[in-house]
Amino acid sequence: MKRYVCLILLFLLGAEGVFSQKRPMKLDDCKLWRSVDQIQLSENGKWVVYNYRALYRQDLDTTYIYNVQTGETICKAGLSNFSFMANGKLLKYEKKEEGDDSGRPSVYTLNLLTQQEKQWAKNIFLVPIKGTDMAYYVQYKPTGKADFTFVNLLTGEEQCIEDINTFGQVEAGRLLYSVADSLKSTLYLWEKGRKTQVGEVPGYIASIANPDAKGCGTLSCASTYDTRFDVTSIYTYDLNKCICSKLLSYQDITGLPEGTKVSSMSRLINSKTQLLIDLEPLAYPQVERETDQVNLELWIWDENISPRRSFKRSGFDASKYDKYVYDIATGECFTLPTKGLSSLAFPQGEDVKGCIAFDATPWYKESDWTMSPNDDVYYIGMNGEKKKLASHGKYGLSWSPDGTKVLLYDPALKAWRLIDMATGSDRDLTTGKLPYPVYEEEHDYSFDAAPYGVAHWNPDNHTVVIYDRYDLWSLDVKGEKAPVCLTQGKGRKELITFRKAEHPVSSRDKLYLEGFDEKSKTKGLYLLAGKNLRDMAVDSQSNLVVKANTDNGKVVLWTKEDYGERDFWVSDLTLRNPKRVTDSNPQVKDINWGTTRLYTWTNLEGKKNEGILFLPENYREGQSYPVIVLFYEKMSQELNSYRLPEYSSATIDIPWFVSNGYIIFCPDISYRIGAPYESCYNAVISGVEQLVKDGIADKERIGINGHSWGGSQTAWLVTRTNIFKCASPCSAVTDQVADYLMLRGTGQPNMYFEEDAQGRLGKTLWEDRELYLENSPVMHADKIHTPLLIFHGEKDTSVRIYQGMALYFAMRRLGRPAWLLNYRDVGHQMGGDAECRDFMQRLIGFFDYYLKDAPMPEWMKGDNNK
Template sequence: MALLCFGSFIAHAQKPVINNDTYKSWIELRDYHISDDGRYVLYNYGGEAGGDTKILQSTQGAYKKVLDSLQQAWFIDGGNYVLFIANKKAGILKCGEDTLQYIPNASELKYCEAGGRKWIFFLREGNLLQRDLQSSTIKSYNDITKYWLNETGGSLLYFSKNKLTQVDIGTGKEKVIYTGPVPDDITFDQKGQQLCFLLKGEENKIFYFKAGGDSAIAKITSGSRSIKKGFYVADEPPRFTEDGSAILLRLGKETAAPAVDTTVIAANVDIWNYKDAFLQSNQAFTAGEIRNRKYAAAFNLYNNNLIQIENQDTMLASSIGSRYALVRPSTFMADMYWNPDLADTYDLLSIRDGKRKTIASNQTSMTISPNEQFVCWFDTISKHYYTYEIKSGITRNISDGISGSLINPGTIAKVAGPIGTAGWLKNDGALLIYDQYDIWQVDPSAKKRPVNLTKSFGSKHKILLRAGIDEDKMSQFELTSQLLLAALDQQTKRNGFFTIQLNQENELTDHGLDDCLYFVPNIYVDHPRAPLKARNSNEYLVTRQTAREAPNVFITDDFKHFKQLSSIAPQANYNWLTAEIHHWPLEEGGEGTGILYKPENFDSSKTYPIIYNYYELRSNELNRFWSPELPNGQLSIPWYVSNGYLVFIPDISFRAGEFSSDLNNIISSSVAYLKQYKWVDTKRMGIQGHSFAGYITNILAAQTNLFAAAQSTAGLSDMIVEYAGLGFGGKSLIEMTEEGQLKMGSPPWAKPDMYKANSVLYTLDKMTTPILLVHNKEDGAVPFAHSLLLFNSLRRLNKPVWMLQYDGEEHVLSSTPVRLDYSIRQQQFFNHYLKDGPLPGWMKAGVPYSSKGIRSGLNTR
């Protein structure tokens, strides 16, 4: 049986090719940490076959310690030691030394510094042990059910024999603060001076304790006067606001079975009404969710006021601050662009006194600044950012004066969304905003003109400049600080870093870019982490990868010179791949961009079949390293390239309503470009895509005769089917079709020819491309009807079409057996049409329903 690999190509390869079992033994970098002084790193790698291997390594010398079979490991004491858990024991390793100190039968290991000493806590056989890190002396607490560490407050809490005891770790002084059932969990405020916990029962209670108090008290109960009638304290753990002034909790709503109307004749009727805020299908889907919905609330510790933030008609629009929350109506806002009865109003709610004020309507990207001085949003009409100053009540345009475009180029013009922001500086001193290439610093009070921090260097050189740190860390930076930037050349895809001075324009001259990928925020899903800085030194950990080289850990102190620390290279054992960036002229003007993958053992004297793969703009993935995972609806690039195919990924962009024409322009011009290479077999070209890329595949297969085979997973085929369809949660797909990713821009009755031109049904009689469809009945994103329409129509025309439908699977294939089955059938399909491989039984004669689960049809004999 030819199930895994095909063709004589394999017999002549100097290295083994990727097969459908390779993923099992594949290893990859998992996680990494750096000590506070930057002298040591701790990283781990592993794969599906076995546990992770952890490495403790010096960044300056030759020291390297391999730590196998550990569940967890982390730095303590600023990085002087590593604490670890392995099976039923724990241990300590002093960095730079080889001897591991094991602690047998230890669990729930924790570390704390208090009273001028360093402590390790762990449970053993029902006892809590407190061990001095330096002297190894041990103090024991007996019959312990559970314990918690308040590291900031320097205290220990343990529960024993129905009592919760607080221990001052420095002095050893103990105090019983609560008697009763064991709490589920305990939450401390940031200063370590307060704690709260939920006690479940017939009447849920939230207990509260403050340092210096006598005992924890039931501060909030389901029967409290401040809780509205019909609501109760929900079974969710409470927490403190950032400043510790309030306890945040969730409320449940009591529900009683409604009395049945005596006039009901048929109980099994759904009544759809054009005035419904939510479709009946969506109401049915969310009925249980609404019935069990929990509502955000805040209990103010200064005045004992409980403010209910959400109710049946409102929901949170952003995270809750220490003083304010943003709320909006609980309405299906996707209908807002056409429904005049809907208004997406945003109210600023004080969680101290409950006062609320409407500050904006029908806006996007609404947030409260970290210090809660401003509310910020992007106006889709004026295409500018605005702030509302909470103290003065004044609304201001803060981006007026920015010369670059702030609009995400992938959105439709009339509802265009923003590219985004890099975050707020310290004390809400400024907001950093992205245009297409550069970064601007704006004054939230609009008193100062916006400052182009990168002085248009990005737009002049077509280099994307973005913050080189995570957005949640931006608020630590002052106006006088320096900021690390990540840079990506949009022509070459080279990546590197710059450092700029905030609050002024910067001259950027030294590119310092490398042919690899370090970090660019949001470059793709699961993009690499931002550089990780040592707390007390200028050393940074970064990962570096290319299409040819697996991600590894590097250290740098200047972002010009990088020292490699890890050496993970699973690809070295296989016939791997190379990646090239290509540019070509489009037929209607402009330039196309794409990535071409070749086998490592590429021979320009041979010809290779090629498969197109795509999904909007992907050329920034040039230096992305692909692991040979079983695909979940996509194409395994490593498998196909290793097994003698070329894979080409062109960027796909299109104007509103012009999807098919713009797509055909990009693809046909790319084919004409690739024909110049004699090693590209343009008579043996395939196309493959999933979801939106499945739609691309269907259009290309139906409207061109360029391709010898097409495989579409969960793809759209007809814009009317999509317009009339239901997506996730039983929601209408009208907004997705008109204003969302599909960008039709108008309803079908306004431009019927446009809907026809962007659908496949009307050209199927001319279709010559054999196609394999994969679509599941339970797909909640793209209705199964799309592929059913395409299959039935092609079958009616007696054209070669097959369809796979996996029971229990949805939009993305999830189970390993299904992904393996899908992989093999996809490989057999392309192998037959692009490499003259044998026709498997499931393609030749099919598998009758009566043989489902009994015969696979994979046999090619």
């Protein structure tokens, strides 16, 4: 009897352990997961509003209104297009009424303090006036006129201005608008309920520019309302003197090319003394296709642009003309020598001393085999001076706030050059002055490395702040002082990449930085105040990123993210004592989820290699697991990135496979030009072998999966090793020779991909045929003894379906197990939910069969086995 009691007790204890375990994900659990779709913090920091979106269902019918002070959440159903108004006192949204078949939702505002809801007329669109309790709406009439209404959102008081034609930017209780009749337009100022006539102009005022600090601005005018998009003159107005004066008339501008006119996009520059002219045609020609015309596309061997390239110009081509500037005082129109230059870069402000011009024309032809067209760069001064600054490269620009200077990144020098726009003089600001490169140090492509970039210009224009790999450097524009490392070398010393944070917004004396720690792979918030750099919020296990904040910085909305979650929190700027706002996926508490681990080993080149291990939540040290290798260039920086479970669109879904007992291994790959696949072998195979040595991977249960570039390498790896029990190359290039000569959907030949981009071969097919053959999996298919599940979409315009078929037919001819999933209506990766779900089911069946000894799925057996 005691024996039975003991057995019963053991059973109950065991049952308790079983029932307390979290369950693995099921296929359709993907439908349960959701992410925050829209989220906003009110200006006063008292409220947060958000909703969720799920991948496979509409989940936007509930809006959540979170009270920052109390932590309570109000739920509202059926809302859309929400936003805060009245400095955060109101929430505006749209809601469709029951029984209303008009299709147009009603507009509501909710007083967040009293919870009183107000319905507005359907035909109005409320526009908030920042920093006030006011908004406005405009009701347009068939006559071309409109009624403009100011409204106090809290009291409901309205002030209406009827029958206006044009209005400018709205400020608190202040509006500039015009009223037109058949002969003239009258400009009015409406301020605090009082109307003042500013002046009259002939014709129709098409647009009203904001007044400057002195109350002066400009009016763009057309002849009539019907021609309002064809500006013919510019007038000025003075709010203090209440006068409008003619500045210039486009008809007085002579010397323009035949068949062109001044475009409405032209703008005043240099204290409104000159007009920088954009040209447009007097009339666009009507092209009529001949009914008996042969549908022929002529390709000529030495034409500058190959026929299918998408960047061919169509319509009016301004690059065929010089740039024109009209001097208002003298009435003269002078030219800038820009004819033939493919693009022009002028500063955005009023102060224009010249432009930087780019010309890709000499290099268009080679863009068939380079990643993107190279440029020649020119300085063009307002005096007509034209000087070539650099040739045949990919350049970066950063303008000073006043437009008088510009930084040009020169890839040939690997340096930032300072161009004085008044004189055209330039000076190297970084070569020999900084101890570290200003370009991407780990760049492993054939084309030139890009710069790390410019953080900002200081408002005084005396200094500009640039990045190296880790730190921020202040450069003296005058060249009188040595560069200063603002972050005091902490970034390089501690392997933290500092970059200017989008939020909170930095000020003159406070620079907020986002720091990415290469050791922990996490993002945190830092503050640089004067010479003091300190941690504001850093977590070695999670990414902490500020998404919004109040102007005074007292309330901050931010995300905490790791593999397990990504939700929003509120706190002060220290991010301490936070309150959780969202709980996107509470169901994860009942599911065996997983963890991530940074895995480090020595690769076959004797170098340190990193990667991510995705481990089941119930992972036990010392126990070997089935492993799927999944990779794409470098992924370790995503160690703490949240991953939403979803049906497979290109590769296996990591969360699902981890939840179901697999370990996923994502190794980083550093490439050598001319040996991309060997580089992959060195990293991936060494990592897999180390996993086996460490007892993590069961050497008899290792699979591999990759998509696109990762798929190509997957297909190649199995020609070199039998370490994998099975492999699934997806949308993969398998024949480098054929791919090199194929045309992409963009019209660009794939030559660029193999020579200059991810292919990284660095040579033409005819310079090294063996290189292309050696890196073509189909040429070595006889060495493949690994069963393959090949996925391809027949409408793939990046990697043509032939590539997947070629590998399949090679395996078929050799009598080796291979399955091809050719989705007829799919492109480079899956689109529709049905296809994604089907693909995921087949991936699960394939890997479970080879790595978990599950029964072979019926679809793998074929007709001969049914």
